[in-house]
Amino acid sequence: MTTSETEPGTHPPRPAPLAGRRIRAAVIGTGAIARDSHLPAFARLAEEGETEVVAAVDIDAASVESFCAEGGVPHAYTDLDRMLREQRPDLVTICTPPTLHRDQTVAALRAGAWVWCEKPPVPTLADFDAVEAEEGRESGPYASIVFQHRFGSGTRHVRRLLAEEAMGRPLVAHCQTTWYRDTAYYAVPWRGRWQSEGGGPAMGHGIHQMDLLLDLLGPWSEVRAMAGRLVHDVETEDVSTALVRFENGAMATVVNSVLSPDEVSRIRIDCARATVELTHLYGHRNADWRITPARDVPAEEAAAWQDFGTDVPSSHLEQLRELVASMRAGQRPRSSGADGRTSLELIAALYKSAFTDATVKAGEIGLGDPFYTAMHGEAPGWAPAQGVSA
Template sequence: MAVIGTGAIAESHRTAFEAHREDVDLVAAADVDEARVAAFCAETEHAKPYRDLGTLLAEQEPDLVSICTPPSLHVEQTKKALESGAWVWCEKPPCRSLAEYDEMTVAEREGGPYAAFVYQQRSGSAAAHFRDLLAGGELGRPLVAHCQTTWYRDAAYYAVPWRGRWETEGGGPAMGHGIHQMDLLLHLLGDWAEVRAMTARLVHDVETEDVSTALVRFESGALATVVNSVLSPDEVSRIRIDCELATAELTHLYGYGVKDWRYTPAPHVAEDAVERWHTPADDVGSSHAAAFAPILAAYRAGRRPPCSGDDGRQVLEFIAALYKSASTGLGVRRGEIGPGDPFYRAMAGTRTGDRG
C-alpha cells in the first residue's frame, strides 16, 4: 500500500490498513508538505516519505494506492496510479464531474487495476441486514424515505482555499458531505428515476451552495426527500425508510452500528418477525476498515471491487442531476446527462465561479 495525501482523512486509511495488517504493508506516502508526510510516516512501521507521486510509484511499485487529496487532483493521480499497474482506493467525492469519472475509468483494465471509491457508510453489517430483509420481502415494499445530512461548518472550515469552489471542490455539501448518506440511500433502495431539487447559499461566502433539498422518485415507485446542509448546529445523519410492514430508521453522525438502527413494525406485524429485524448475524460498524475489506478481497481475486465502475458512478450521476435540476428548475431523469450536457462536464453547469 501507499497513501497519497497525508491530511486528516489519511489517518482513517492508515487505521484501515492496520486492521488488515496480516495482508497489508504500508510502504510509502506522498505529500507536497514535507513536514506533514514525514509526521505521517513516523506513525507507521516503515513507510517512506515522498514529495512526488511519480517517484513513489517508480521506486515502490505499490499494489494499491489510497488517494486522500483534494478532489481536483483525483483524476490525474488516479490515472497515473492505474497506468503504473496499481489499484486505487480514492476518497470521496471521486472527482468533480461525470466527465472526469469516465476519464478515470478509461485507465482501468479487465481483471485490474481498478479504481474504487470510499463510500464507507455502505459497509456496516446493519445496512446489509436491511437489504437482506427488503430482498426477502420481510418489510414489504419501500414507499417513502428521508435522507438527511445536516451538519455545521463555520467560516474557518471554508478558509481552506480549495473548499467552497466549483473548480477545486466540485460542489457544496451535496458533493463533500451528503454524498455518503445519499450513496447509502441509493445502495438501500436501488435505482433512482427522477430528481427535482433546489439549492441555496444562505450563510457562507462561497461559490457553491451551503444547503440543498431534493425530491426523488425511485424506479420502484418509492418517493424520498434529501436534505444536505452545513448550516445546522444540531448535527445529524439520518435515513428513514417507510415500508409496507415497518419503518426502518438509521440515526448517527459519522458512522453507525446495529444499535443506531430502529425498526417500528406496522400494527398487524407479528412479534417474532420484529425480533429477527433486530438481530443481524454480526455487528460490524461502518468504517474505512470495513469498507476496505471487500476492496482487498477483490484485489486478491482479480475482479472489479464494489464502489467502482457503474456502482461507484451512480451517486455522482444523482448529484449532477440534483445540481442540474436546481439550476434549471426542471426534473432530471437518470441517464439524461451525457457528454453534450454542461452538467456532464461540471456540477456547476455554466455557473462556474458565480457568487451571485
C-alpha cells in the same frame, strides 16, 4: 506530475500474484483523513497478514516524513510518479483534495495499481468516465470510492431485508445530512469553490448518505431539486433539497445542509410492513438502526428483523477488508464503476435540476450537456465567473 505512456485499459504486469503475500499499499496525501482513518485501517489488516504500507506521498516533505515516522512506513516521497515507478504498489489510497483525484488515479491505474479514493472521487462525470476508461478490462486494476457507510453489519442486514422485501415494498424515504459549518470553516481558501471543492454540501457532505440510500433502494429514475446560499459567502450552495423517484417506485426527500447546529445524519425508509431508520452522525453501529413493524406483523417475524448479528461498525476498515478480498479474487469491488458512478450522477442531476428549474432523468447528463463537465453547468448565478466570490 507526469503519467506513464500506457494505453488506456492496459497495465504493466504485477511483480507477483497477490495470493500468498501481503498487498503492498501506498498512501497519497498525508493529512487528517489519511492519519485518522486510512492508516489505522491498514494497520489492522497488517496485523491480520493482509497488507503492508510501503510508501506515502505528499508535496509537503515535512508532513510525509512525520506520517511515515509515526506510522512505520518505510518510504517517503514528494513525487507520485517516482513512488509508483520505484515501489510498484498493488493498491494506492488517495487522500488529497478532489481536484487532484483524476490525475492521481489515472497515474496509479496506468502503473498497475488498484485505487481507493476518498470522496468526492472526481469533480465531474466527465472525469469519472475518463478514470473508468483507464481501468483493467477483465480483472483489474479498478478504482473504487471511499463510501464506508455502505459497510458494516447494520447496512448488510437492512440491505438484505430490503432486497428480499421481507418488510414489504419500499414506499417512502427520507435522507438527511444536516451538519454545521461556521465562517472559520469557509475561511480555508479552497472551500466553497467549484474548482477546488467540487460542490457544496451535496457533493462534499451529503454524498455519503445519498450513496447509502442508493445502496439500499437501488437505482434512481428522476430528481427535482432546489439549492441556495442562505448564510455563507461562497460559490457553491450551502443547502439543497431534492425529491427523488426510484426505479422501484419509492419516493424520497433529500436534505443536505451545513447550516444546522443540531447535527445529524439520518435515513428513514417506510416499507409496506415496517419502517427502518438509521440515525447517527459520522458512522453507525447496530444500535443506531431501528425497525418499527406495522401493527399486524407477527411478533416472531418482527423479532427476526431485529437480529442484526455481531456488531460490526461502518468504517474504512470494513470497506478496505472487502476491497482486499476483491483484489485477491480479481473482481470489481463495490463502489467502483457503474456502482460508484450512480451517486455522482445523482448529485450532478440534483445541481442541474436546482439550477435550471427542471426535472432531470437518470442517464440524461452526457456528452454535450454542460453539467457533464462542470457541476455548476455554467448556470447563471452559479458558475464561478458569475457567482459569489469565495
